[in-house]
Amino acid sequence: MLNNFAIDLAAIQTAATRIANQVIKTPVVSAPLIDVESGAELFFKCENLQHIGAFKARGACNAVACLDEQQAAAGVVTHSSGNHAAALARAAALRGIAAHIVMPRNSASVKIDAVRGYGVEPTFCEPNAESRQATADEVAAKTGATFVHPFNNANVMAGQGxxxxxxxxxxxxxxxxxxxxxxxxLLAGTLVAVKSINPRIKVYAAEPEWADDAFRSMKSGKIESPERYDSIADGLRTPLGTLTFPIVHQLVDGILLASESAIESATRTLILRGKLVVEPSGAVPLAAILQNRNLFSGTRVGVIISGGNIDPTELARLAGPAISV
Amino acid sequence: MLNNFAIDLAAIQTAATRIANQVIKTPVVSAPLIDVESGAELFFKCENLQHIGAFKARGACNAVACLDEQQAAAGVVTHSSGNHAAALARAAALRGIAAHIVMPRNSASVKIDAVRGYGVEPTFCEPNAESRQATADEVAAKTGATFVHPFNNANVMAGQGxxxxxxxxxxxxxxxxxxxxxxxxLLAGTLVAVKSINPRIKVYAAEPEWADDAFRSMKSGKIESPERYDSIADGLRTPLGTLTFPIVHQLVDGILLASESAIESATRTLILRGKLVVEPSGAVPLAAILQNRNLFSGTRVGVIISGGNIDPTELARLAGPAISV
Incomplete structure (x- = not known):
């Protein structure tokens, strides 16, 4: 059943060995007050404590490690306004090769600084999908660099698994x-790993109501696009890819939607009660759990906190004194 | 050498067994960006992820577990405006005995709510040392409850170790x-544990400049009082006790002072770079390390983050956009 997919368990296990020295085996932590609130026993896998503050470090390291010498010599290129940008810059620096990171001119300065922190000066483009791809294609054509897609890439998916x-x-x-x-x-990597090792464990995806394209894709049986791009969970505003969709479609046990207010509230709960700094995208699973308590009552739940790169302004707004959610 | 102290290694090991089911074995985490900043390899022991958000859960559980049946039936009493209050309320609730928690009327509502969260209605007193002790004595006389000091108690010290x-x-x-x-x-428990197991490991205490009583106590050879009570590290404004002083005096390798601005900056660094929610008291060790980089350069440093109970207003002030430290 799992054999027609872009990745299998062996690919994930090989990735784990390959990147072991470049990523952190992040802790799994409990938060007793949140257990009380949810009625379940929650085990938070803390990828906010990963290098670059997000799981994206894993896939980028695996993709870069998989390049042969000749490919590596020409470097890598991607376009990203988020965590994949810093992850690929870091992975390339670790191998000592060039990274070309195409970022929209209006990217958050904290994200731009993160890329510069790994010694890479971003290549700026206009803030639209066409300019991002055209600029990346141009860089690739000029340099011969290998394009590393943020998710629709088997080596990236295996790393995230x-x-x-x-x-x-x-x-x-x-x-x-x-x-x-x-x-x-991340979802496809998780599904292949979990369903190969222990198919009795259910895997639910959590998605913002305002970016419910995966939810609709499961219903229609094809890749649907987001209809709006304004969810606070900025890491989750993307449609599924051609390599990730078949895995999600076949293996996921369900997609749970979280409202914007539930996402904001879960972010606050994780920070103030869980003592974990998370970005809103990383709080979407907890938001979905708290919106669907009956589904999880009395169960042992692994909750993947995908990242912790929250802007100080957002942190103060969501975890400070004034908010009422 | 260690034999004249209130606790020894065996007491700490026994405590560990006794409280194993009541406390969290908190993770030790890395923060690569902070390693770069410090020039050392830092291993953060995350007691901010402990029950009640601080290491105090350990000592309180051990002290309550050490009561015999007759003592336990009469309950426990303490005075505290901080983490020990919630810790003792929780420990008593776990054993099913009464806890009397004397708190100053002007205690932070978040601290009062934490105590109430464990089913204990605080006994309020005037906000001064005399009223706190008198009220606690009164409760003890009336109920026969055992007084559990927040630190000057051998069972508490063993638990913190x-x-x-x-x-x-x-x-x-x-x-x-x-x-x-x-x-x-916490310091005395750490010293006895570490110096008994591996005396070659140095143990430094970190203290706010504005609450430098332990630093002065090491110089004078007797317990000195704080001269001011306004450090942002509100958990550290206390003088040493008669049981903790001899251990600290004999075993500590040094006391490092941290300025208020270094404490604020370290709190911000742990939150935004380390992705760990800490209270200012818990950031004092990192502040001391960053103020004494030459002492730690190239070494492997265990850093105990004592707690994470930061008020939302403080969190927003220290980790939000406006601060310039």
Missing amino acids: TVALELLQQADRLDVIVVPVGGGG | TVALELLQQADRLDVIVVPVGGGG
Whole structure:
């Protein structure tokens, strides 16, 4: 059943060995006050504590490590306004090769600084999909660099699947795992890892109501696009890819939607009660759990916190004194 | 050498077994960006992820577990405006006995709510040391409850020492451990554990410049009082106790002072770069490390983050957009 997919368990296990020295085996932590609130036993897999503050470090390291010498010599290129940009810049720096990171001119300065922190000066483009792709294509044509897609790339997907491999080792007897879904790289990697190792564990994806394209894609049986792009969970505003969709469609046990206010509230809860700094995208699984308490009551739930790169202004707004959510 | 102290290694090891089911074995995490900033390899022992958000859960559980049946039937009493209040309320609730928590009327509502969260209605007193002690004495006389001091109590100290036992298991080849010092319960427990197991590991205490009583006590050879009570590190404004002082005096390798601005900056760094929600007291060790980089350059440093109970207003002020430290 799993054989027609872009990745299999062996690819994820190989990725885990390949990137072991370049990523952090992040801890799985409990938050007793949130257990009380949810009525379930939650095991938070803390990818906010990963290099570059997000799981994206894993897929980028695996993709860069998979290049042969000749490919590596020409470098890598991607376009990203988010965590994949810093992840690929870091992965390339670790191998000592060039990275070309195409970013929209209006990217958050904290994201631009993160890329510069790994010694890469971003290549700026206009803030639209056409300019991003055209600029990346141009860089690739000029330099011969290999394009590394943020999620629709088998090596990236295999790298992201290592999160679930670790979670299954670190927390036993899980009944269910909840994963955020944007482009589906983390979700597809998780599904292949979990369903290969223990298919009785349910895997739910969590998605913002305002970016419910994966939810609609499961219904229609084809890749649907987001209809709006303004969810606070900025990492999840992306449609599924051609490589991630078939895995999600066949293996996911359900897609749970979270409202914007539930996402904001879950972000605040994780920060103030869980003592974990998370970005709103990383709080979407908890938001979905708290909106669907009956589904999780009394169960042991693995919750993947995908990242912690929250802007100080957002942090103060969501976890400070004034908010009422 | 260690034999004249209120606790020994065996007491700490026994405490660890006794409280194993009541406390969290908190993770030790890395923060690569902070390693770069410090020039050292830092291993953060995350007691901010402990029950009640601080290491105080350990000592309180051990003290309550050590009561015999007759003592337990009469309950426990303490005075505290901080984490020990919630810790003792929780420990008593777990054993099913009464806890009397004397708190100043002007205690932070978040601290009062934490105590109420464990089913205990605080006994309020006037906000001064005399009223606190008198009210606690009155409750003890009326109820027969056992007074559990927040640090000057051998069972409490032994419980706090379990933090270091775990840290030594979780992070190997440490050169030095840095611990915050207030009343000295955590510091004394750490010193006895570490110096008994591996005396070559240095243990430094970290203390606010504005609450430098332990620093002065080491110089004068007797317990000195704080001269001001306005450090942002509100958990560390306390003088050493008669049981903690001899241990600290004999075993500590040094006391490092941290300025208020260094404490604020370290709090911000741990939140925004480390993705860990800490209270200012818990950031004092990192502040001391960053103020004394030459002492730690190239070494492997265990850093005990004592707690994460930061008020939302403080969180927003210290980690939000407006601060310039």
